[in-house]
Amino acid sequence: MKADTHFAFFDEGSKKEIRRAVLHAVAIPGYQVPFASREMPIARGWGTGGLQITLSIIGREDVLKVIDQGADESVNAVSIKKLVQDTTGVLTTESTQDASVIQSRHRIPEVPLTKEQILVLQVPMPEPLRPVEASEYQTKRLHAEDEYSGAWLLLFEQIMKYGRTATDADHPVVVNDRYLMAPSPIPRFDNPKMHQSEALILLGAGREKKIYAVPPYTDVTSLAFDDYPFTVESFEGKRCRLCGAEDVFMDELIDEENGETVYQCNDTSYCLERLNQQAKAEVEKEHV
Structure with missing residues (x-):
């Protein structure tokens, strides 16, 4: 750990504010909690939301794993890992089983996660209704009213055009039978891993200033029609x-x-x- 920086880069006040947003998100599964996204030494859109969560929750005894589209050795993964390690001194690993905190872009590891682990997902666009509604005020109202006909219409249009749902990644899910949620750009293959996961899943969007979560043992259902069921790759x-x-x-x-x-x-x-x-x-x- 570098002597001229705070532990985990942020001052304690910043970490507490982000942790409060995380607790709020855990208490209301799938709900997008606004937070004061901080300036980071990496560009927005390169994982700042996930990185801010990781820096706020990591402790001295934690072991960190960072992956980018399934790879531990990509430039993005290595850079994030180095920043966290330089400002905390925590151990890092490439083994999923040995990690207590896993930050990921675009994938959930193949090895099933356990209740002792936290998965942090980087999110570019947290709002699943954005393709049908540009207004933030209106999307908040739609979530409050449990009005998701726009998302259903998008799926219906895909079926009419392609004969099937054609979402390659970031296929929307319903969390705890209530909130429609963007699972981050993970492939459809990974969506079922969120359902009843033993691990806590935290999702952060730095550019959009949103944090949301899937607590352990929570129902997560991929959006699909009964006659056109959800399928994975x-x-x-x-x-x-x-x-x-x-x-x-x-x-x-x-x-x-x-x-x-x-x-x-x-x-x-x-x-x-x-x-x-x-x-x-x-x-x-x-x-x-």
Whole structure:
């Protein structure tokens, strides 16, 4: 930790204000709580909302993991991790199981999270009704009145145009049978991981100055019609070319040697851990 900075960068007053907003968000699942978003040493739109939450809740004994679209080694993930570590001195890890605080952009880890963990998601646009209503005043009124016909209309238009819902990411969800919520730009594949999650999920939008949350063991339902049920991306019959994993979210790549389409785990630490386990099993097998 650098001696010329506050612990976790912010002064205590700023951290307390953000923590109050977090507590408000936890008390009303899915509700967007306004907060005084601070200036950060990174540009707005690059994860300032999630970073402010992480800096406000992290303690000296925590272990931090930061991922960006499934990767621990991306520029965004490495930069955020370095800022938090430099201003707190906390340990960092690439192992999902070993982390107590996980900050992520665009993914929820493949390894199921536990009640001892907190997942912080970076959010560019927290308002799920923004595509149908530009006014902040009106979207607040619609949420208060539980009036979400505009969101249903968007899904209906997709079905009329494509024959199915065509939301690739950030598919809206209903939290605790009450509030419509943007789950951040995670793929549809990750939406079910929010339902009855053991871990606390916090979502922060720095540019839009909003914090919201999904408390542990909360019902989260992806918006869908009864006759057009919600579906996730299918990787049936596909295997990771490195670790052989199935039933995980994968990246579709082109093999440079033969030009064929191959698949690889999007969650790089999950893939690496499986490879390490396989190598360990082979070594133990040789010694039997």
